[in-house]
Amino acid sequence: MKNSFGSQIQCSLFGESHGQAIGIVIDGLAPGIALDMDFIQKQMGKRKAQGRISTARQEADDVQIVSGYFNGYTTGTPLCVLLVNHDTKSKDYGKLKDLMRPGHADYTAQLKYLGFQDYRGGGHFSGRLTAPIVAAGAICLQILQSKGIAIGSHILQLKEIVDLPFAEERTILAEQIKTVNEKYFPVLEDVQGQKMIACIESAQAAGDSVGGMIESAVLGLPGGIGEPFFDSVESILSHLLFSVPAVKGVEFGLGFGFANLFGSQANDSFYFDPEGKVQTATNHNGGLNGGITNGMSLKVRTCIKPTPSIYQKQQTVNLHTQANEELQIQGRHDPAIIHRARVVIDSMLAIGLLDLLTVRFGTLWMREEK
Amino acid sequence: MKNSFGSQIQCSLFGESHGQAIGIVIDGLAPGIALDMDFIQKQMGKRKAQGRISTARQEADDVQIVSGYFNGYTTGTPLCVLLVNHDTKSKDYGKLKDLMRPGHADYTAQLKYLGFQDYRGGGHFSGRLTAPIVAAGAICLQILQSKGIAIGSHILQLKEIVDLPFAEERTILAEQIKTVNEKYFPVLEDVQGQKMIACIESAQAAGDSVGGMIESAVLGLPGGIGEPFFDSVESILSHLLFSVPAVKGVEFGLGFGFANLFGSQANDSFYFDPEGKVQTATNHNGGLNGGITNGMSLKVRTCIKPTPSIYQKQQTVNLHTQANEELQIQGRHDPAIIHRARVVIDSMLAIGLLDLLTVRFGTLWMREEK
Amino acid sequence: MKNSFGSQIQCSLFGESHGQAIGIVIDGLAPGIALDMDFIQKQMGKRKAQGRISTARQEADDVQIVSGYFNGYTTGTPLCVLLVNHDTKSKDYGKLKDLMRPGHADYTAQLKYLGFQDYRGGGHFSGRLTAPIVAAGAICLQILQSKGIAIGSHILQLKEIVDLPFAEERTILAEQIKTVNEKYFPVLEDVQGQKMIACIESAQAAGDSVGGMIESAVLGLPGGIGEPFFDSVESILSHLLFSVPAVKGVEFGLGFGFANLFGSQANDSFYFDPEGKVQTATNHNGGLNGGITNGMSLKVRTCIKPTPSIYQKQQTVNLHTQANEELQIQGRHDPAIIHRARVVIDSMLAIGLLDLLTVRFGTLWMREEK
């Protein structure tokens, strides 16, 4: 399916970083959803480059909805979001046509597209392609919120600096999600956030970059969501998360931590709570058993590799001269994208979960009263 | 797509652990492939329970191909593999209808299927469903091998015991893949394997279980394979890997290790080797840039959680009596499945990669001379 | 998707006429549907060869459900129907390996599968592959019936002999659908049916065969079903109908009759009936406007070409000798399949409509009380 994904909520992505426009077509939305354009732009804002810890490229990212939206409501037909590219400095990339930037997709794009790819700014592989994802995700998030489902993410780790992990207790978690969703640099403990920012700035000063780990939580998901075998919740969400440039690891619940445990430590025992609702005493499985939601909070961690665009000299190949060469990247680049990637992760989770919910409950469920 | 996956090589899985039969339909194979039935059965053998470190349930797993196979060759029409269930002791599960086993899919299946699921032996959520996957995977592996592509996996970690990681150097890696593919308990260093087995036996003696981490490598993949945006190699492979019961984490290359690095440490610099072929000096990205293969060996690690079926007493809920209850699981269970899961991981990698290769090269490519 | 079809109700078909077994996997059914096995076998019976006007090949067609069905109810996991082949006389086909039967898929299968196809009895292209379709269709029909949706088909034309067309008036149409569903040779006017049977017998006596036209009606469909643009009801249903071997034409409402009309004659005007329900004065559009159901009865006609297996001498090519040759087909063949194809058409309509209904209303809708 290449640039499309989804069963009932299907997204088709298009565009290149320095092309005329980028965009996404979202199909499968119910009619009659009043879109909160302020919320969409607020989400876009979280992805925008701001301050010293981001690239200097400034894109307005004015979300134009060119179809599927009429008189303030979704129509139910495919909704196309268009984002026109403005602040492109393509000449910065002229030299990069032949010089393959390490860690980037330049070389693999060359292999795949045989030299015909739009190499400017990373073309179709640019992180810029996540902007339409955030627009689509914002629409899905709004629908999920209307159903009492909240999604939030924060930077759990940036090099050796670690934030407080999300709580399991519902009231606290709800508050934490709210908190991080209001921040541009999403951490639970601001003092740790300050250290992280300092670390990014110091990397930047050295012409270097950093990555990190994002922890996400989803609260309020009904149990019984997800499809066996191939469309387990983990399968669908990891498929979407690994589509985000720079993501190199995804784990649910304890994730790789399970490798060190005995079964007796790993299992989450069940109990009836005072209201007669089934709960688990622990949530090592991150709200998922057998690929299906169990009603506990969904927990997922995503690793973002350091931005490959660094200003230090690097060894690489020149495909034109067919010689090894030294490369020094010019232009405008992010010393870290993890704080901007956060909202992309939230968006992907929202897109995937709305799809799975719609498979179970049908298109019209989206507009039913909760 | 639920129980189907794939674009050009599409697999449809069906069956329950204690039902009449389980199976898989594989569509999209080229005609004229002479199947190596010995290889298929050998792969099935790797998944079989053997010795003290596995369940006592013994299934012949005689692969019956009921369609798409004629006179020793694939026909090109859908190939259906059927595995009849024999050694079922369903009465062991009578009690489990109402008692939800912690860590299992019993409760989520109940939520999703409203009590109509076949609960015996985990039903559709049983690890038994991976047997048809291995059969399908063996066919895909055979085709990949005929193209010079080798896949292998080993147990990198089991609790604190760690095996030697796969080498990057091609000749050594090729040898290592060969080595682990010949072993039932797949490790590079047998002394570490012995420690792991001792650890499993000791867990078993305590009525407990263990999980671990599998490292996989693919050698010989051409560059330029994978599709942006949603069908990145990582997306497709993680989708398949997270479909395997008990998988809770997937990472490519350094994976979560990227969180601790500077970009200058993380980037893999390019160079022309003496034959004029582009190589990377390191392979932190696991053979993938921008979701597309770069010609280096593909590296992926998968975390398998400890088998949830343990013999120790556990707290859980009885959905019939609506009361909290103590559960002591009877029956036959694996104290570890990681050594059996290895071939399932290999199979999933083979299925996903053959699909992506076919998207690029077409159906008939499968039978072309290399 | 080749041998799979469907968005929410997905069917995967496999098997060859003289192979071990044929079957279908149906995914997406809700859990908890009590299957009416008598109804399924009754539907299978309609497809069976009976009497002089059919082939002498007799297959028990005992429907084995090997998965997704437990204690008399669907489980919600993939339901696999298996039909074992018994009455195969493969030696009748030995000669046909090289001699391409005119009108059959022998030659195109050779082109596509390069000689590796199972040529016995038409292999994967045999009309026998419609038996699993009827089993799957019977399950879908049962679900639709529980929602008040009725489907029926009859032979509208067989050479120059014409049956009474379906009425538009609901009560009469409901009765007509019931009537034809009870008959093995489905016509509204038995005297016309007798003439048709006589025509088939006379063709058979001459070593020849006949085709015909089937008219189908669906009563009780809610309005608003179908998806623009590519998944119009006409698109989905024609996709399925043209998958049935021998179908060469499909038309909705007046179909090709529209070519002769003015718009003023073709349009169906709307009015409120006494109960305040919107109706159309005529139903030239067959219950569909813009690819979406309008609440009127759905009408579709399908043309079935004459069975290509005739006993008269025919000119053809021998691919082995590379010479033109005369062919005289032996074996057991149908002088007409239109009466057996009827239930296949009904089944395809049921499969397609249940899929579109599930897209709109969700999986669980299937088991809600009407």
Add this chain to the structure above:
Amino acid sequence: MKNSFGSQIQCSLFGESHGQAIGIVIDGLAPGIALDMDFIQKQMGKRKAQGRISTARQEADDVQIVSGYFNGYTTGTPLCVLLVNHDTKSKDYGKLKDLMRPGHADYTAQLKYLGFQDYRGGGHFSGRLTAPIVAAGAICLQILQSKGIAIGSHILQLKEIVDLPFAEERTILAEQIKTVNEKYFPVLEDVQGQKMIACIESAQAAGDSVGGMIESAVLGLPGGIGEPFFDSVESILSHLLFSVPAVKGVEFGLGFGFANLFGSQANDSFYFDPEGKVQTATNHNGGLNGGITNGMSLKVRTCIKPTPSIYQKQQTVNLHTQANEELQIQGRHDPAIIHRARVVIDSMLAIGLLDLLTVRFGTLWMREEK
């Protein structure tokens, strides 16, 4: 998949008649195809309203390719075609919000989209949505042409007026396809075309409209294309053709004519021609046996119903007042669309066939030398 279609060549359509823009995303094209923009605009021109026999609405239909196209070549990433809407007179439609036009999708859109649809100019159901289809089709046609595959269509019938049918002989057919592709009003016999135009003008004078039948032929298709069971060539092409608004019937080869024939008359006998190539003596099956191409010319006929927008008074319902009402349509409408629909049919055939060819031969095949 709703507004997307295709396995290897996937199209996603969006937009409404009076919205900001309409467009299509085409995914799966090979990189390095030099697009012939003149040819694309020439094809767009065939769909444009011209002269008295079309609507007065004039749209520039300047094809903007906003992604997937760089320096005159396809990049291989999703290609998005955008068409901005200019000449919209939305006030003509204010009254139509509540008055359901007979034969249109107004009422079914209301049922499906619950009143939130963009009703202006038919919204998403407008024939205007076929403009992006023509742009996508032109790209596919160009690729097919580079492979020696030619597609052409003409008006075979318009009320009682009949054009010469396409010939079977290859040289003549090639010439005929060329001829009709050069004409705005596509007929083989101009004198018949004059009669048809006169008929349209006379219908227009009476405030009425006409439909008709289009015959299409594809020459040069290799044998062995198409997929069993569900992706037969007939299934894929009919799916696409029935997506075109106003199409109500599709038949291949003799189509419904088969109902009147004996098998001995219907079968196409095979023979080796002097060059040793297998041919059929007749081509009643339209180049398709068992859903797979046999190397003969592909023949398909499509029925277009009369334009439902007529100026005569019609009875209908007013959903606001809940009363029966008389409707007299204002605005600009086509008395016939069949001559404009021709290029849409060609485009759909090209899209479907390129997809099936790519499934067999892979993405890179598109750019190989013939």
